[in-house]
Amino acid sequence: xxxxxxGEELEATILEAAxxxxxxxxxxxxxxxGVAARAHTGKQVLYRxxxxxxxxxxxxxxxxxxxxxxxxxxxxxxxxxxxxxxxxMAARARHYTPELLYGLxxxxxxxxxxxxxxxxxxxTPILRNAAARGEIPTADLPERVAALPLNLIRYEGLxxxxxxxxxxxxxxxRLFAEILDQIFLPLVCRPDC
Amino acid sequence: xxxxxxGEELEATILEAAxxxxxxxxxxxxxxxGVAARAHTGKQVLYRxxxxxxxxxxxxxxxxxxxxxxxxxxxxxxxxxxxxxxxxMAARARHYTPELLYGLxxxxxxxxxxxxxxxxxxxTPILRNAAARGEIPTADLPERVAALPLNLIRYEGLxxxxxxxxxxxxxxxRLFAEILDQIFLPLVCRPDC
DNA sequence: CGAATAAGAGACGATGCGTCTCTAAGTCGG
DNA sequence: CCGACTTAGAGACGCATCGTCTCTTATTCG
Numbered sequence: 001x002x003x004x005x006x007g008e009e010l011e012a013t014i015l016e017a018a019x020x021x022x023x024x025x026x027x028x029x030x031x032x033x034g035v036a037a038r039a040h041t042g043k044q045v046l047y048r049x050x051x052x053x054x055x056x057x058x059x060x061x062x063x064x065x066x067x068x069x070x071x072x073x074x075x076x077x078x079x080x081x082x083x084x085x086x087x088x089m090a091a092r093a094r095h096y097t098p099e100l101l102y103g104l105x106x107x108x109x110x111x112x113x114x115x116x117x118x119x120x121x122x123x124t125p126i127l128r129n130a131a132a133r134g135e136i137p138t139a140d141l142p143e144r145v146a147a148l149p150l151n152l153i154r155y156e157g158l159x160x161x162x163x164x165x166x167x168x169x170x171x172x173x174r175l176f177a178e179i180l181d182q183i184f185l186p187l188v189c190r191p192d193c
Numbered sequence: 194x195x196x197x198x199x200g201e202e203l204e205a206t207i208l209e210a211a212x213x214x215x216x217x218x219x220x221x222x223x224x225x226x227g228v229a230a231r232a233h234t235g236k237q238v239l240y241r242x243x244x245x246x247x248x249x250x251x252x253x254x255x256x257x258x259x260x261x262x263x264x265x266x267x268x269x270x271x272x273x274x275x276x277x278x279x280x281x282m283a284a285r286a287r288h289y290t291p292e293l294l295y296g297l298x299x300x301x302x303x304x305x306x307x308x309x310x311x312x313x314x315x316x317t318p319i320l321r322n323a324a325a326r327g328e329i330p331t332a333d334l335p336e337r338v339a340a341l342p343l344n345l346i347r348y349e350g351l352x353x354x355x356x357x358x359x360x361x362x363x364x365x366x367r368l369f370a371e372i373l374d375q376i377f378l379p380l381v382c383r384p385d386c
Numbered sequence: 387c388g389a390a391t392a393a394g395a396g397a398c399g400a401t402g403c404g405t406c407t408c409t410a411a412g413t414c415g416g
Numbered sequence: 417c418c419g420a421c422t423t424a425g426a427g428a429c430g431c432a433t434c435g436t437c438t439c440t441t442a443t444t445c446g
Contacts, residue, residue, distance in 0.1 A: 004410095010424080028299070028300070032403070033402070040425080043425095044423090044424085044427095051404095103299040105299075106298075106299050107221070112291075112353070116352040152345075155344050155345075158348070159305060162302065179337070196442080197443065199443080229395095236394095236396085236434095236436090237395090238393060244435095245435075246433095246435095
């Protein structure tokens with residue numbers, strides 16, 4: 001008979017079970033009973049740690065995807081840097097099916113804070129570097145402008161959710177290029193760029 | 194004893210009952226039983242018309258809010274026209290609580306087509322008028338650019354949902370002005386605008 | 387006027403949440 | 417090394433609500 005698991009080990013098993021259930025059946029059909037069964041444990045063990053289904057799900061996502069904020073890229077150009085950020089975001093977004101994202105937001109609107117973060121920790125340094133290189137006249141952009149590509153990408157993901165799941169890397173890059181070249185760069189660069 | 198209702202009359206009563214329940218209790222707590230009770234009818238009468246709770250809700254929204262596409266405004270300037278469109282959209286958005294919007298989208302992702310429409314029927318004429326007046330060099334903008342303010346407003350509504358419900362008209366107008374003046378107009382107008 | 391239709395009312399089975407209860411495995415202080 | 421405490425593992429339970437089914441009877445239509 002296998003020994004009983006505890007603490008970290010048990011917790012990790014449960015969160016991985018939850019994440020597996022989500023990937024296989026989606027969030028709507030995620031049941032606490034199902035997760036418990038898959039982790040070979042009882043419901044009470046889950047409810048001892050998370051107060052309800054939503055919070056369990058959030059914990060599972062965080063466990064599976066790791067920290068939200070990506071590294072600050074330094075590719076030598078504003079375009080390259082921002083592109084790197086968009087790629088990192090898209091990689092993360094690929095795990096959010098529409099059904100999962102909307103389901104979570106409907107039951108826990110404050111989760112939006114996590115999903116819609118403006119990421120100044122990343123964007124501000126990028127803009128400062130660009131200004132130092134002389135690519136843009138000033139790094140001091142209104143937040144709405146600084147986060148524009150970020151927001152547009154996210155909007156794209158909300159608007160045609162599921163799109164990330166089928167978009168190959170080349171197609172995603174084309175989308176990023178469109179947003180950067182048609183909208184963001186014309187808006188922030190000195191006229192001659 | 195009151196006579197039994199039928200057809201249009203009964204249907205309208207039901208949809209109004211559903212909408213009232215949504216406004217009072219939100220979508221999550223909308224129950225088919227509750228709607229039936231409020232409309233003084235039986236569940237079967239609802240299920241005879243709509244296959245499930247989501248579809249009933251969508252029907253109730255359409256009944257309450259009317260057609261999606263607003264009139265084409267003609268204020269004499271691109272800024273004024275687009276502002277009018279944004280105001281019309283915001284008026285509609287005010288009825289979508291986060292909980293309602295996300296709930297619907299999670300259970301019926303294709304509803305996004307309705308919520309995220311690019312509204313070319315409205316935007317294209319506006320741009321054509323602006324071009325005819327000489328405000329912009331060409332009316333032939335990429336769709337992504339033409340719909341930019343629309344998308345940003347909607348993103349704003351998704352990002353801080355519930356915000357519309359508390360935003361007074363002046364504050365909403367400030368937001369629209371920010372988006373038009375900082376982003377859209379600089380992007381599409383001839384340099385001297 | 388008689389037959390067909392559909393309203394109004396509610397019982398029913400299924401599902402799944404969150405709570406509660408029980409036994410025994412593992413941990414820890416003395 | 418042992419007795420007390422904690423908590424894992426298992427599942428029963430009550431409750432809400434979905435969607436289906438059944439029944440009676442008012443209304444409509446041929």
